[in-house]
Amino acid sequence: MSRTYDVAVIGGGMVGTSVAYHCAGRGLRTVLVEAARVARLSEELDFDLEYRPAHGHCLICTEQDLALFKWHRDVFVAAGFSERIVTPQEVREAEPHMRVGPEVIAALQTDEAVLNPLRLVYGFWRQARRRGVELRTDSPVLGFRRAGDRITGILTPREEIVAGEVVIAAGSWTREIALKLDLSLPEYYIQGEAVVTEPVAPLLNGFVFWSTERIPAETRIATESMVKGWESRANEYLFGAYDFGTVQTRRGNMLLGQMTHIIPAWGPLTWQVVPDSAREALRLFPQLRRARIIRAWRSPAPFTPDHLALLGRVKTWQNLLIASGFQSAITQCHWAGEYVADCITGAPLPVEASIFDPLRFPQPIAV
Numbered sequence: 001m002s003r004t005y006d007v008a009v010i011g012g013g014m015v016g017t018s019v020a021y022h023c024a025g026r027g028l029r030t031v032l033v034e035a036a037r038v039a040r041l042s043e044e045l046d047f048d049l050e051y052r053p054a055h056g057h058c059l060i061c062t063e064q065d066l067a068l069f070k071w072h073r074d075v076f077v078a079a080g081f082s083e084r085i086v087t088p089q090e091v092r093e094a095e096p097h098m099r100v101g102p103e104v105i106a107a108l109q110t111d112e113a114v115l116n117p118l119r120l121v122y123g124f125w126r127q128a129r130r131r132g133v134e135l136r137t138d139s140p141v142l143g144f145r146r147a148g149d150r151i152t153g154i155l156t157p158r159e160e161i162v163a164g165e166v167v168i169a170a171g172s173w174t175r176e177i178a179l180k181l182d183l184s185l186p187e188y189y190i191q192g193e194a195v196v197t198e199p200v201a202p203l204l205n206g207f208v209f210w211s212t213e214r215i216p217a218e219t220r221i222a223t224e225s226m227v228k229g230w231e232s233r234a235n236e237y238l239f240g241a242y243d244f245g246t247v248q249t250r251r252g253n254m255l256l257g258q259m260t261h262i263i264p265a266w267g268p269l270t271w272q273v274v275p276d277s278a279r280e281a282l283r284l285f286p287q288l289r290r291a292r293i294i295r296a297w298r299s300p301a302p303f304t305p306d307h308l309a310l311l312g313r314v315k316t317w318q319n320l321l322i323a324s325g326f327q328s329a330i331t332q333c334h335w336a337g338e339y340v341a342d343c344i345t346g347a348p349l350p351v352e353a354s355i356f357d358p359l360r361f362p363q364p365i366a367v
């Protein structure tokens with residue numbers, strides 16, 4: 001059976017659902033093709049991460065941290081956000097339940113917020129469906145039919161889908177899918193892990209990030225390469241300025257997340273999350289000693305050599321677009337969806353297309 005659409009979007013995560021929503025808003029007949037189910041965990045997970053404004057503290061424990069966060073603050077403030085270095089007294093007043101040493105200062109970000117990403121995906125999907133987007137669930141894309149430099153069919157286990165334009169928005173699976181079109185994209189992955197505790201008494205007003213001891217300071221300082229352009233090479237960047245973070249949900253669950261290590265390709269993930277998270281959490285919140293962990297998960301988060309997304313048309317194919325490489329998709333998925341819809345309809349783009357060109361790197365960079 002063969003169906004025809006103006007646009008087929010592969011991948012029903014934050015970015016794919018946003019692309020489908022915006023394409024349908026331009027009157028394009030759109031289908032969203034998802035390997036599993038859209039927002040499949042939203043009903044299953046029993047923790048609540050609704051949107052709310054929240055301050056964030058990044059703990060500064062060493063001289064290198066201080067140098068890094070002074071640089072970080074300058075970048076943030078220049079971009080119009082609010083960040084300042086606060087005293088140990090201010091940290092304790094803002095987060096009285098957190099056990100930090102008397103000398104620990106922090107970078108305080110006040111323009112921040114938290115939300116439930118599953119609800120974000122579901123929200124995009126609900127509105128996309130109202131706009132007429134069709135959905136294929138349990139439909140992993142296995143390959144493509146092609147004629148010269150044109151994709152003429154998308155092959156799933158149950159059907160072949162025909163669309164004028166094809167958008168690959170499959171997050172950490174994008175590289176693998178693009179290989180089926182002989183396209184080697186410079187997308188790499190950091191393993192992210194998280195655990196959720198049972199609800200506990202209020203411990204945290206905002207969210208807090210800090211660095212674990214296993215990360216050498218030189219590596220964290222390399223985060224500065226994020227602003228130096230793609231020549232910074234992917235392997236200079238291992239982790240962010242911090243690699244561990246926690247937030248408490250309205251129901252009282254503590255969500256403890258960490259980025260652990262770079263995975264060269266979509267390889268096997270390790271499973272060290274529970275002991276690591278427990279040890280780190282107890283350093284700041286010994287009150288959690290008796291809390292039960294009710295859920296844990298791990299997943300790769302994608303990034304590119306210059307930490308900018310791969311977004312827009314692929315010049316070597318007539319009808320292929322990429323929307324991927326988002327290490328932090330929550331704040332970016334909305335405009336990314338609009339951007340892709342603009343590319344498809346030929347509307348003026350808000351920035352020079354070369355900035356996000358999926359083929360802007362001369363050759364794949366080994367990690």
Ligand SMILES: Cc1cc2nc3c(=O)[nH]c(=O)nc-3n(C[C@H](O)[C@H](O)[C@H](O)COP(=O)(O)OP(=O)(O)OC[C@H]3O[C@@H](n4cnc5c(N)ncnc54)[C@H](O)[C@@H]3O)c2cc1C
Nearest residue numbers: 011013014015035140141170171173192193327328329330
């Ligand atoms: C522990 C952890 C904490 C994180 N914290 C944050 C945070 O605080 N803020 C933030 O912004 N980001 C955070 N991230 C990163 C965030 O999860 C990613 O940026 C985001 O998921 C990328 O969205 P996406 O839509 O590009 O890809 P995904 O969300 O990965 O969606 C891709 C979709 O494509 C589907 N797919 C895969 N293969 C196929 C196929 N062959 N055919 C069809 N469909 C396919 C998948 O099933 C999936 O639904 C975190 C990640 C982890 C692991």
